[in-house]
Amino acid sequence: MANDRQYRSNTRFVATRGVKEYRASIPEWVNESDTVLEIGCEWGTTTRIISDHAASVIGTDVSPEVIERARERHPHIRFEALDAFDVRAALELNVDFTKIYIDMSGISGYRSLLDLIALLNSYAAVLRPEAIVVKSGALKHFASRCIPFKG
Numbered sequence: 349m350a351n352d353r354q355y356r357s358n359t360r361f362v363a364t365r366g367v368k369e370y371r372a373s374i375p376e377w378v379n380e381s382d383t384v385l386e387i388g389c390e391w392g393t394t395t396r397i398i399s400d401h402a403a404s405v406i407g408t409d410v411s412p413e414v415i416e417r418a419r420e421r422h423p424h425i426r427f428e429a430l431d432a433f434d435v436r437a438a439l440e441l442n443v444d445f446t447k448i449y450i451d452m453s454g455i456s457g458y459r460s461l462l463d464l465i466a467l468l469n470s471y472a473a474v475l476r477p478e479a480i481v482v483k484s485g486a487l488k489h490f491a492s493r494c495i496p497f498k499g
């Protein structure tokens with residue numbers, strides 16, 4: 349039963365539609381004191397942009413091949429092969445992330461909405477970042493239809 353001692357996350361979720369919006373959010377949501385994790389970094393293009401705004405950033409992706417390429421393209425940035433659903437592996441990076449960026453293929457459509465919300469809540473509960481910015485047009489659309497009732 350819910351009560352006043354129940355854990356409630358303070359993490360803000362920011363939903364963006366498409367890569368243009370995902371990247372446009374960086375100057376607004378990342379500042380020079382932030383330590384950022386990007387999940388689904390592919391070749392590190394967005395990770396590199398984040399690195400211009402943050403104190404530090406780590407890019408992660410499930411594919412070791414794309415991580416190899418990201419390291420070649422951006423040798424000054426840390427990249428690790430990591431499956432986003434393995435939240436414990438992210439915890440074991442042993443870094444106090446203040447912001448998380450997520451751009452994972454297969455999780456941005458409407459049919460994946462429940463999986464995405466579960467994943468966001470897992471990262472919010474385990475890593476406790478201030479904000480998670482995610483590329484998901486479906487989440488953005490859903491969130492735009494949610495109205496907190498001022499009761």
Ligand SMILES: C[S@@+](CC[C@H](N)C(=O)[O-])C[C@H]1O[C@@H](n2cnc3c(N)ncnc32)[C@H](O)[C@@H]1O
Nearest residue numbers: 388389390393394409410411431432451452453
């Ligand atoms: C659209 S690309 C990311 C593009 C990148 N964020 C950028 O802005 O250039 C999606 C990436 O999600 C990765 N991905 C898919 N499933 C994943 C998972 N379970 N964990 C981590 N990364 C995953 C894919 O390997 C792919 O590189």
